[in-house]
Amino acid sequence: MTECKEKKIWQKWSLTLDEYRLINQSLGREANELEMGIFAVMWSEHCSYKNTKILLKRLPSKAPWVVQGPGENAGIIDIGEKFLVVMKMESHNHPSAVEPFQGAATGVGGILRDIFTMGARPIALLDSLRFGDFNQDLTRYLYIGVIGGISFYGNCIGVPTIGGETIFSESYQGNILVNVMCVGLVKKGEIIRAVAKGKDNSIILIGAKTGRDGIGGAAFASEQLTKQSEQDRPAVQIGDPLAGKLLVEACLELKQFEEVIALQDCGAAGLASSLSEMAARGKSGVEVELSRVPQREANMTPAEIILSESQERMIVVVKKGKEERVLSTLKKWDLDSAIIGRVTDDGEFTIKHNEQIVACLPVNLLVKAPTIKRKVKKPSWLSRVNVLDLEEIKVFEDYNQILIDMLASPNLSSKEEVYQQYDYQVQTNTIIPPGDDAAVLRIRGSKKALALTTEGNGRYCFLDPWQGARIAVAEAARNLSCKGALPKAVTDCLNFGAPENSDSYWQLVQTIKGLSEACRFFETPIISGNVSLYNENEGKPIYPTPIIGMVGVVEDFQNICTLEFKKENDLIFLLGESLEELGGSEYLKVIHNLISGNPPSLDLQKEKKIQSFCREMIEKGIIASAHDCSLGGLAIALAESCISSNLGAEVKIKSNIRSDCCLFGESQSRIIVSVDASFSGEFLETAWQRGVPIQQIGKVKGDRLKINQWIDLSVNQLKEAWRGR
Amino acid sequence: MKFGVVQFPGSNCDYDCYYALKYVLRVPTAFIWHKEKDISGYDCIVLPGGFSYGDYLRVGAIARYSPVMKAVVDFASKGGLLIGICNGFQILTEAGLLPGALIRNHCLRFICKPQNIRVENIETPFTNRCQKGQVLKVPIAHGEGCYYADQKTLEELEENNQVLFRYCDIEGEITKAANPNGSLHNIAGICNKKRNIFGLMPHPERSMEECLGSTDGRLIFESIINYLQTDSLILKD
Incomplete structure (x- = not known):
């Protein structure tokens, strides 16, 4: 078997020469072409986290309420009353950049499977999206495609899409980000894990037939995008939400059968990864006969069958001889199924094709790619972009037109056009719909509710990844607190450039440091997540962008709060302090076309x-x-509270900082609240007792927003600018 | 009295309807599987929203050939009450149980939002607990909700008072701006001549509880319950 050596096959599969040598050395023989292909996907960054594993260990993942941390298909927390919340976020950046509609749709399908694989019913989806320059035609095409794809899959499968963000920045031109988060709910004792156990138990493949779509998708996701990436469109999978829906329902029925040992989804790297991961978790082995895999196309090769990323497929492990009830349930749901192999106890992943052994690899070697230590160097350009001299920024007398321009800018304007394309109400639990700081879902059969949000400011992280990461966590927690929810746990998605680039790797190291610090402080462990590297276009890395998905719990769903003002004469207070900070702000970008300075400061204790x-x-x-x-x-925050309530506000701010910093600075740890005048005494007194910086800044009044002598606009004017009509 | 909620492959508001009837209004309710051929024992059948058979080919086009539909048509032809919500309405027009068709929204996008609709006729099993001209807040969520029919059909619908709900603004005015999907005559829901088959695009099962922002959807289901309990209305021939 010298075929690999001669053809330098490892190169085709994007393995390094060192990795190739290590594989042969560990096997004690030369791996054949099929085996090398399996290693290539299993040892890709996407499946193995070889560049990041050591760093990720630094993230906090434990708390008394954590039932399952990283390592499974999704993380789980216990929220009391026998309810468990399952959650995970994942990126589908590269497929979406090449084929936005299907890329985004299958991103949704994939993350849903991670949730119901654990036996939980998916109850919410959130999408954190980053697009390039708003004014480019390509951006419009990608935007319409991605949102269409999410809408197509999420709406059909009947899981409400209740939140997320849509941000535009030149940095993501050519390498958009599509990060999808899914949350599920399951009763205690009803979790099922993806662990292959029990010699000779049957391995059943269910759902869609296996085709040639998505072959090498995991490896594709682990390379930089180039102009040629367009030709990689066949590496993008095609989604079938009806099959996805049937799979959800069938799997939630199957999990109740005692003969069902394990459920596992077939995602990146197809059967190769799902089967070897299950065997690794069970410290067992698996044997699979590829000719039994239902195939969509004729004459598929063993490599095509084992590496195919055809969507809407699941693996079920069932007690030997007890397959009947499972098979008849699948028939009821009109789902294809086939017994394709069995669990063994030899630690090997044995692959047969027409009864011939075509590959035999140790499971432990497959799932433990050698980790790589990368060079870390603080980028030399950073000190230049961190310079911001406020003296050179013009201060205005009248900010009316500026506020209108800000409200109409792509990142601050209404996102109604986006979220109205998502069915955010199905399952009838959405009690705070999208458009607020966080969405809130009630839990049927309980008084509890869940608040959910995503956060991540790439521009802050570009200027200071450590601080940007801390702010992302603090803001996510603040979003939840503003709805009355106690933050409980995080799932994250780390979107970075190539790890070979020492600048990018430094950004990753700093981000992880910041995330660890803030998550420890807020007691919100990171229970699951995903890393997406190689986010570059034509050699330039994107902004380092960690996306934080956070869940919080409200004990009584009646005690929640929304952002819109409620009635005339309520008093408006600012909790926290506005500092003279403009670095990295949306205002600097939109009005002065500057991306510079340092992100806002953050005092965790005060927060x-x-x-x-x-x-x-x-x-x-x-x-x-x-x-x-x-x-x-x-x-902007005041304008939003006015627009959503159709009520005006008279605001007078006593402050000795610059007017632009006062109006548009993004100082952290601030919340705008309105309070009925009769409560204001108790409210102020408690704030003083708790040492909370507080300032009464005005009252809800009339139909205009007035701020000092700087702003005087009707709510209708604000609304028209914000809605773009 | 017993409600049956049909489950097609791809139905996704089936449980929401079941929950609304069984746990909010506390009336006996059961699911009906799409392969079922016998649906005796029910007083009202609900075709719920969702994406039956993935809405592949055309919305509602495959569901009408589903095994259960023969029994449903039979049930309705004998005067049984049949309500189709969203995808259910689309199935009813595909099956020819209601006239017209539901085509792509004018904006060519899926729309999910709160919506005002005006009650046009209260002399039916589905609206007898409403007031004429009352404005209800009932959300919509669809990509193909634009009601379309030829001129003659529209005239007939209007003449026979078969239009039960129209999209309107908060004051109850029937305006173009209040029409979310381009439906002709702002039509949101219609019934057949006999008044026992009703289809609507808005989702009453999503506006059943205060915490969801509206309880107006109850009026539709309570009308059906009222009708079944009192039998006070006589259906037209």
Whole structure:
């Protein structure tokens, strides 16, 4: 078997010469071409995390309420009353850049399978999207495609899409980000794990037939995108949401059968990865006969069958001789199924084709790619972009037109056009719909509710990845606190450039440091997640972009709070302080076309104090409205509370900082709340007792937003600018 | 009194309807599997929303050939109450049980949002608990909800008062701006001449509880319950 050596096959499969040598050395023989192909996908960054594994270990993943941390298909927390919440976020960046509709659709399909694989019913989807320059035609094409794809798959499968973000920046031109988060709910004791156990138990493949789509997708996801990537379209899978829906229902029925040992989805790297991971978790082995795999196309080769990423397929492990009930249930759901192999106890992944052994590899070697240590170097250009001299930024007298321009800008304008394309109500649990700081779902059969949000400011992370990461966690937690929910856990998606680039790797190291620090502080362990490297276009890395998906719990769903003002004469307070900070702000970018300075400062202690005060006051029913003050600053937050309520506000801010910083600075740890005047005494007093910085800044009044002598606009004018009509 | 909620492959509002009837209004309700051929024992059949058979080929086009549909048609032809919501409405027009068709929204996009609809006729089993002209807040979520029919059919619908709901603004005005999908005559829901088959695009099962933002959807189901309990209305021939 010298075919691999002669043809330098490892290169075709994007393995390094060192990896190729290590494989042969460990096997004690030369791997054949098929085996090398399996190693190539299993040892790709996408499946193995070889570049990041050591770093990821630094992230906090434990808390008394964590039932399952990283390592399974999704993380699980216990929220009390026998309810468990399952969650995971994953990227589908490269497929979506090449084929936006199917790329995004299969991203949704894939993350859903990770959730119901654990035996949980998917109850929510959130999408964190990053596109290139808003004014480019290509961006419009990708935007329409991605949102269409999410809408196509999520709506059909009947899981509400309740949140996310849509951000535009030149940095993502040619390498968009599509990060999809799914949350599931399951009763305690009803979890099922993806562990292959018990010699001779049957391995059943269910769902769609296996075709040639998506071959090498995991390896494709682990390379930089180039102009030639367009030709990789066949590496993108095709989604079938009806089959996905039938799989959800069938699997949730199957998990209740005692003869069902394990469920595992077939995602990246297809059968190769799902079978070897199951065997590794069970410290067992598997034997599979490829000719039994139902195939969509004729004459598929063993490599095509084992590496195919055809969607809507699941693996079920069933007790030997007890397959009948499982097979008849699948028939009821009109799903194809076939017994394709069995569990063994020899630690080997044995692949047969027409009864001939075509590959035999140790499971442990497959799932443990050698880790790589990369060079870390602080980028030399960073000190240049961190320079910002406020003296050179013009201060205006009148900010009316500026506020209108800000409200109409792509990242601050209404996202109604996006979320109205998603069915955010199906399952009838959505009690705070998209458009607020966080979405809230009630839990049927309980008083509890879940609040969910995603956050991640790539521009901050570009300027200072450590600080940007801390802010992402703090803001996510603040979003939840503004709705009255206590933050509980995080799932994340780390989108970075090539790890070979020492700048990118430094950014990754700094980000992980920042995430660890903030997640430890807020007691929100990271229970699952995904890393997406090689996010570059024509050699230029994207902004380092960690996306934080956070879940919080409200004990009584009646005690929640929304962002819109409630009634005339309610008093408006600012919790927290506005500092003279403009670095990395949306204002600098939109109005002065500058991306420079340092991101806002963040005092974690102060942040926690303000958030817990906000939650306490919401629970007591004192706060009428609460809105996180973040992108675009105070003026944008006030405008949003006006627009959503059709009520005006008269605001007078006593401050000695610059007017632009006061209106549009993005100082952290700030929340705008409105309170009925009769509660204001108790409210202020408690704030002082708790040491929370607080300032009464005005009252809800009339139909205009007035801020000092700087802004005087009707709510209708604000609304028209914000809605773009 | 017993409600049956049909489950097609791809139905996704089946459980929401079941929950609304069984747990919110507390009336006996059961699921009916799409392979079922016998549906005796039910007083009202619900065809729920979703994407039956993935809405592949054309919305509702495959579901009408589903085994259960023969029994459903039989049930309705004998005067049984049949309500189709969203995808259910699409199936009813595909099956020829209601006139017209539901085509792609004018904006060519899926739309999910709260919606105002005006009650046009209260002399039916589906609207007898409403007031004429009352504005209800019932959300929509569809990609193909634009009601379309030829001129003659529209005239007949209007003449026989078969239009039960129209899209309107908060004041109850029937305007173009209040029409979310381009439906002719702002039609949101219609019934057959005999008044025992009703289809609508808005989702009443999504506006059953205060925490969901509206309880107006109850009026539709409560009308059916009222009708079944009192039998006070006589269906037209």
